[in-house]
Amino acid sequence: DAKTTQPPSMDCAEGRAANLPCNHSTISGNEYVYWYRQIHSQGPQYIIHGLKNNETNEMASLIITEDRKSSTLILPHATLRDTAVYYCIRQIQGAQKLVFGQGTRLTINP
């Protein structure tokens, strides 16, 4: 049970911002939100994680709602290489078990 809900697929135009939503309405106080992506036939790649504050790194931004029941991953200027399946995962910090759901298949169109 992945315990997060994501749309199965999304499309975005190249150069635009891609906003990927995730619902985690039953998240516990000690669970972080992690995002990974998997480009076709490769291993998953870590993107970003957060607890309750918004986070930004060189790959993406993570916006977490104040009640922590949902979050949005933002790829600010999507490129064709961002086409992948994106996974939103709840994880207790330090816990070693990652439970992957089906994720969102993001397609970036030229």
Place this chain on the structure above:
Amino acid sequence: ETGVTQTPRHLVMGMTNKKSLKCEQHLGHNAMYWYKQSAKKPLELMFVYSLEERVENNSVPSRFSPECPNSSHLFLHLHTLQPEDSALYLCASSQVYGASYEQYFGPGTRLTVT
């Protein structure tokens, strides 16, 4: 290049064969993982090694046998597999202690059982 390598990248084996998958991490991590990804299914965690001790075995059949000789190497020994075991097998590593626990994945071994 994630710092996690897996060999071989592709493997075809018969149901009576014995083979091993190898994973090596160059990140100084002290936890290692095996995942299985079958077609159109989510990644499934198979085994977790933390500080070289197996800490999780997710009801994996005994025809899959993991081995972790040190914190940098992880093996998955395979014997008498079934066609439904054909899948992408992924290795990952992470820290056990510290500020960040994200997992770094290798490229995977594409296994076909004939």
